[in-house]
Amino acid sequence: MRLIKISILVLLTLGVGYLIALAFFLKGTLVVKPSVSGVNVLIDKKEYKDIDSLGIKVRVGSHKVKVSRDGYVDFEETVGVGIGEVVEVNAALNLNQESKDKQVIEKLGKDFVEAWYNYATQTDPSYLAKIKPFMIDSFYEPTEYVAKHRPQDFKDQPALSTKVLSVEITNYSQSEASAVVERESTDVGTGKKKVGKVRVSFSKVGNKWLVRYLDLI
Amino acid sequence: MGKLKKLWPLGCLFGPIILGVGFGALLFAGFVGMGKGGENSFTGSTETTDSLDGLTLPATSGKLGHEEHLSLGVVLSYPQPNACIVAGQLHYVGTDSYPLGSADGCGAFGGGMTSDQERWYFNMRWDYGDRKDDFRHKKIILANPEKNKKIVVSIEDYGPGLGVIERDGINCGAPPEVYNYLGTENPYTGDPSDKQGLVLIGFAKDQSIPLGPLK
Numbered sequence: 001m002r003l004i005k006i007s008i009l010v011l012l013t014l015g016v017g018y019l020i021a022l023a024f025f026l027k028g029t030l031v032v033k034p035s036v037s038g039v040n041v042l043i044d045k046k047e048y049k050d051i052d053s054l055g056i057k058v059r060v061g062s063h064k065v066k067v068s069r070d071g072y073v074d075f076e077e078t079v080g081v082g083i084g085e086v087v088e089v090n091a092a093l094n095l096n097q098e099s100k101d102k103q104v105i106e107k108l109g110k111d112f113v114e115a116w117y118n119y120a121t122q123t124d125p126s127y128l129a130k131i132k133p134f135m136i137d138s139f140y141e142p143t144e145y146v147a148k149h150r151p152q153d154f155k156d157q158p159a160l161s162t163k164v165l166s167v168e169i170t171n172y173s174q175s176e177a178s179a180v181v182e183r184e185s186t187d188v189g190t191g192k193k194k195v196g197k198v199r200v201s202f203s204k205v206g207n208k209w210l211v212r213y214l215d216l217i
Numbered sequence: 218m219g220k221l222k223k224l225w226p227l228g229c230l231f232g233p234i235i236l237g238v239g240f241g242a243l244l245f246a247g248f249v250g251m252g253k254g255g256e257n258s259f260t261g262s263t264e265t266t267d268s269l270d271g272l273t274l275p276a277t278s279g280k281l282g283h284e285e286h287l288s289l290g291v292v293l294s295y296p297q298p299n300a301c302i303v304a305g306q307l308h309y310v311g312t313d314s315y316p317l318g319s320a321d322g323c324g325a326f327g328g329g330m331t332s333d334q335e336r337w338y339f340n341m342r343w344d345y346g347d348r349k350d351d352f353r354h355k356k357i358i359l360a361n362p363e364k365n366k367k368i369v370v371s372i373e374d375y376g377p378g379l380g381v382i383e384r385d386g387i388n389c390g391a392p393p394e395v396y397n398y399l400g401t402e403n404p405y406t407g408d409p410s411d412k413q414g415l416v417l418i419g420f421a422k423d424q425s426i427p428l429g430p431l432k
Contacts, residue, residue, distance in 0.1 A: 122380065138345040142375040145325050153378025201344070213344040215275055216382055216409075 028081035031055040034067050034091040042066040060085075067091040071099035101177070102169055104209050108134065109179045109200050110164040112211050117162035117185050123147045123154050136203055136210045159188040165195070177202040177209070180217065256430040263367070263431055265358045265419025272351055272420070275341050275388065280404040280414040281359070282377050282390030287324045287335055325375035326353045333371075337428040340374035341389045341418075356421040356428065359391070361399040367431040368398055369421060385409060389418065398430050 032041050032054040041048040043065055048054055060083050067075040072093040081087050095103070112134040119127045128147055132140050146153065162185040171178040178201045186193050201213040267277055324330065326349075330338070334354060343352050352372050360367045370391055381387045386409030396414075404414025 122378065138347060138349055142325055142342070142345065146376050146378045150376050150378050153376065154380040157380040157384070203346070212346065215342065216379075216388075 026060060026083045027057040028060050028083060028085040028087065029055060030058045030063060030065070030079065030081055031086060031088045032065060032067065032091060033088060034069075034075070034093060036069060036072065036093050039067050039069045039091070039093065042068070065089050065091070067093060069093060072096060097174070098172065101174075101204075101209065102172065105169055105172075105177050105179060105202055106167045108202065108209055108211065109167045109169075109181050112200065112214075113164050113181045113183055113198060114162055116214065117160050117183060120159045120188075121154060121157060123151055134211045136205060136212050139212055139214075158190070161186045161188055170199075175204045176212075256432045257369075257427045258432060259426050261426060262423045263358065263426065264422045265417075266422050267419065269355065269420035269422075269424075270351070272348065272355065273344065274418055274420065275344060277419060278415060278417050279341075279388035280386050280412070281396055281399070281401050281416045282381060282385075282387040282404060282414075283396055284338075284340065284374075284376075284390040284392050286392050287328075287330070287338060287374060289323070289328065289330060289332065289335055324373045326350075326373060330354075330371070330373050333428050334373055336392070336394055337368065337370045338373035339370035339389065339391050339395070340372070340376045342377075343372070343375060356424050356426055358419055358421050358426075358431070359395070359399060360417040361401050362415070362417060364400045366399050368395055369426050369428050369431060370395055371428055383409065386411070387414070389416070 030043065032043075032051070034041075034051070034053065037052040038050050039052075041051050041054050043056070043058065044063055048056075058081050060081055062078055062080045064078050065076070067089075073096050075091040075093055077089060077091075079087050079089055112131070115131050115134060121127065128144055131143070135143070162183050165182040165184055167179050167181050169177060169179045178199060180197055181200055182195065182197050184193055184195050197217050199215050199217050200211055202209050203212040204210075267274055324338070325340075339357050339359070343349075345352065355372045357370050357372060358367055359370055374390075377387055377390055384407060385405050387404050399416065401416060402413040406413050
């Protein structure tokens with residue numbers, strides 16, 4: 001009887017030890033597929049940098065996965081991996097508010113400068129109507145004033161056609177931003193081209209980014 | 218006595234003309250006197266600053282454009298506050314002044330200037346934001362570094378148009394009394410990169426400084 005008890009105890013010990021050994025030595029596979037490239041992946045405490053996708057052997061059990069990249073909201077998930085199991089983590093990274101704003105500002109800067117510098121004359125009412133939607137009221141109002149009351153400033157002004165070459169955001173906060181916009185303008189009459197830069201300042205009015213000011217640099 | 222009787226009809230005929238000419242001459246002399254504008258002897262600070270109470274300058278130097286005078290106009294509260302009606306040649310008149318042209322108005326702030334503010338007015342493309350009224354009547358000190366001359370001017374208008382900036386690089390303007398006193402060169406060069414007509418621009422730190430030329 002005593003021998004049986006000892007045998008059971010040994011078997012139990014061996015069984016538990018075996019299970020512990022299985023858990024320690026046997027592994028599964030964890031595959032991380034981020035929605036954008038160049039991410040940093042942190043699995044438990046081990047970090048993998050500048051990753052496009054990742055497949056690694058991990059011990060069975062639960063693992064904490066964190067995927068991050070500048071300009072995006074961190075993705076975090078805890079997953080369980082079984083023996084020999086392949087677990088895929090599809091990490092969908094979403095732009096953070098700053099990145100979303102910057103995308104809007106870049107497009108607004110490009111569209112505004114192309115609208116501002118494409119004209120037959122800057123005193124024409126249709127030109128003013130075209131640029132108005134881009135601008136805050138307190139920038140549109142003096143612009144309209146100048147176009148209406150200072151036609152001498154636009155005398156002999158050639159018609160321009162313009163395309164934007166680059167937009168570089170130089171300053172950003174949640175409510176204000178500025179960008180340097182490089183443009184190439186063509187004198188419609190002579191075909192002469194000129195490359196120049198302007199600084200465009202933006203303000204967030206409600207949920208909408210608008211142009212606050214423009215000056216030549 | 219007989220001679221006096223004979224001169225009476227002549228007096229009736231030429232008297233009013235002589236009086237009219239005399240009165241006109243007095244008026245003209247008065248305007249000329251205003252036009253000369255002596256240098257003030259302000260003893261307080263004449264220092265300048267790039268920003269004043271959170272207001273910033275679009276630039277701290279630039280080519281000074283040649284502006285015409287603004288109309289002092291008639292300021293109404295209807296149909297909107299500060300509605301200004303240009304009323305004839307109602308503006309500062311001096312030896313350097315020109316009649317108002319067809320393009321002139323009461324300025325971007327809708328008038329409401331004193332004769333002195335109009336006489337020594339200044340414009341740039343102010344970044345109003347939501348503080349347009351705060352720019353109005355603020356005093357600026359302009360300096361011509363070549364001739365070491367300074368003058369205190371008042372913000373009364375917005376401009377110039379980008380057409381002038383693109384063509385000549387002119388980013389500010391003032392009427393004849395200002396640019397003639399400073400002795401700045403003609404800025405209308407067709408070259409936006411040259412420095413003809415250059416002035417240095419700064420808010421007067423002491424806004425109680427009187428307008429006009431500084432010693």
